[in-house]
Amino acid sequence: MADGLGESAEVRPQVAVRDLGGGVRSVAVPIPDNPLGHTLVYVMDTDRGPVLVDTGWDDPGSWDVLVAGLEACGTGVGEVHGVVITHHHPDHHGLSGRVREASGAWIAMHAADAAIVRRARETRPERWFTYMAAKLTAAGAPDEHVAPLRDGPRRRTPPGLAPALPDREILPGELLGLPGRRLRAVWTPGHTPGHVCLHLEEEHPARLPGHGRLFSGDHLLPEITPHIGLYEDPDDATVTDPLGDYLDSLERVGRLAPAEVLPAHQHTFTDAPGRVRELLAHHEERLAGLLTLLRQPLTPWELAVRMEWNRPWEQIPYGSRNIAVSEAEAHLRRLVKLGRAEAVTGSDPVTYVAV
Template sequence: MAQTADHGGGVRSLRVPIPDNPLGHTLVYVVDTDRGPVLVDTGWDDPGSWDALTEGLAACGTSPGEIHGVVITHHHPDHHGLSGAVREASGAWIAMHAADISVIRRTRETRPERWFAYMADKLAAAGAPEEHLAPLRAARGRASLPGLASALPDREIVPGELLDLPGRRLRAVWTPGHTPGHVCLHLEEEHPAGLPGHGRLFSGDHLLPEITPHIGLYEDPDDTTVTDPLGDYLDSLERIGRLGPAEVLPAHQHPFTDAPARVNQLLTHHEDRLTGLLALLTTPLTPWQLAERMEWNRPWDRIPYGSRHIAVSEAEAHLRRLVKLGRAEAVAGSDPVTYVAA
């Protein structure tokens, strides 16, 4: 399969591998501007990924040293990981939404052992068994997590505003849910192949052609605000559906058309999932117990250790949504807390 693709109109993409991940790769987009190429996302921070980025840029007729700027859809390491290396090679600016910049700043300033303690406490509160918590408690001070030292952006993406890309019209659309500061980027230019619709959309992980992005809790050890990431995501989806781009250029899988139809599929999927969870909540369950019973892409006993954290976070996000809608409630006095259909 070709490692680079020309999408016309001065937009190309290249595949940057994600080590040991079923997604396989991140699609990094190269957008020509009057001041040189600008990247939308950069890929995972790994020597093989850097080589792929360098080779892909060479195939596009450029190099890391010629990059003018980097626009990041969200802070996750398969999108933001190589941004610092690109900036070091070229002096490029790095732009990100303020909410995700604050995540980057917080993770850079927080010792790894505090993150492990925080995760252990969160999982204990969600009802995780001791055999799952023990490795986290043992890892304090001895391990690190990807993204803890990622590059601090130096420009802020302001929702609704055009980015400073000379010769292009690229407008930021704030689409929280997958992360608090996720943005899609609307290229407000006629589609090069004349497809009907309103320009093209760099959708990051917000809108993908065949899979649904992870929607979990926003993690902040110092913030006690009760957020609703799934509600944020569903609202953001509807906003993108109304935008009606001619083509979507996602960060994974492949470009596609008919964004409103895909949006409707995802809205239906999440409503079906919420309804299915209510059927499970006829008896009180902790978030961990709910995650064990939810439908994933494999049986629970085959889900890797680290992926179970993600699954429980997704279960909690769905529980938050059900509670906010008045369709489920916490059982008073339960510890760890259990939830039941209202």
Template sequence: MTQVTDHGGGVRSLAVPIPDNPLGTTLVHVVDTDRGPVLIDTGWDDPASWDVLTAGLAACGIPVAEVHGVVITHHHPDHHGLSGKVRDASGAWIAMHALDTEIVRRTREHKAERWFAYMADKLEACGAPEEHVALLRAARTARRSSGLPQFAPALPDREIVPGELLDLAGRRLRAIWTPGHTPGHVCLHLEEAHPAGLPGHGRLFSGDHLLPRITPHIGLYEDPDDATVADPLGDYLDSLERVGRLDPAEVLPAHQHSFTDAPGRVRELLTHHEERLTGLLTLLATPLTAWQLAERMEWNRPWEQIPFASRNIAVSEAEAHVRRLVKLGRAEAVAGSGPVTYVAV
């Protein structure tokens, strides 16, 4: 059974499963327009997910062939995965922010082995133990010899321009650039009165930027061709404050459920990250690598129980936080250290 929720005012959501993922589902939003339905995100590229998506559309009285367009909040596969199949079935256009489109283009053009080598080098520089890095190098070798096809997400047709209204006939949907989770993440502000008359300013499709009960992953913006030291956590915190000022009547996220009081949720997230930064400063009384920081940080389970892939994500998040401390002048890299260690100042 496909879970379909009618949010009123020509907006519905479909819960599309994410295989083997604790999040469970991606909420694909369906927005009626004068030229046909438009999807906000599409879900994971998996046969079962596709079946649920198309069944959900059918339950809304929409053959997939009638989808007019697809707006993607960010490039991650649980959001962008099925976009190509939707376009193949309907001729719909796909829109995405230019920075995430560049990631899609790079994914399509570069061999996966290059990414494995890059990540192995990054983990080594973060102080990961050799037995951990060796697993990534082994995965690179196994993929090279397996003959598996390259991962090729759909290349978008249109660019989402921050601050502008999207070209949706009969609707006012404005793009709000909210980097942090990815460099090109966007929220979408439906500048229309709430159908149930809730107080506030329209509705916000928040993607992964603003979720009701969990915090999105804030890691590093990975680009093997770019040596710029980005500040993803700083980007995210700035974006949070911008969204809080919108004060939407209701938030329609891509996971979990809709909710109200966006400014209150923004304050909770700002407090969470400030507490985490303060905790890291305490840890950095002694010089530590990003890997050692991740081992000591509080996660949803003990470090010993965190699986291989999730440890990579945790280390990326630890480095994103320590980069923020460095930018704020509250920590610094220890000169000449290798792997790089950081210390509070």
């Protein structure tokens, strides 16, 4: 029995590591206070040392788990040769800078997300609050929802405003320069404009039928639908169609028919074409449901309130409501582009109606 008088033992973080065969392992790096729980960081052996696919959230506890996970994989953070980022979100790119500092590793990212990273580093937090307040007001959000962004104290910096600048650009369709491996970049915009999946063009270690393995980031997940909202960037006013981008990207990935999918959340799975069909059907059903709601003119906020989520609107936290409105707007843009909905002339805030 411990009497509390001796030296305290070192408390090592709990680490979940899986050996996926073929020189690939996963480390579950926790995301603090997030229902997703963790990001699966993949550790891939190369002839020059381990290369990571994503790195996890920038948090001391998450860093400790990543370091311990690499040790459990038989290597160390100082041995990392490179970091390949599927997209710029902080639960994927957050620890990249610390990994580079500890190892001298390069960081690779698609140019579209690298541009967001550069602009984020140059943008003051107050600019983001002002931008989000203006967007929510234009979407018809009530004043009591916008007020904390517009008038509240700026005590908390939004995550992801000081991400590491990448050293290399991921070029769609090209093999990454990983000695001893065949890893090809597949551009899959939708979740972010520069999201990439990574096709490991090597025989599956268990010889499952299909074409290699696919590191899918957030593009293709086994049980949940990735968030598809507007591409948030206060310094870029381009009118984009994220949902259209995503649906096109889904079909591209389905045609690859990998033997196994290695996503950034939840767990690995097979039958990528089947999962793609499920997601395409889900979004078609959701668009049809929104057209029913849009029989009467609605603002994006009003539409979000009426949409089906995984819980009643009254139980959705403040930040998640902002994400929901962005998702409603992405679906509205798709309907407008398809000619199935239109903005009501002269409405302020703007409302939309089915055509």
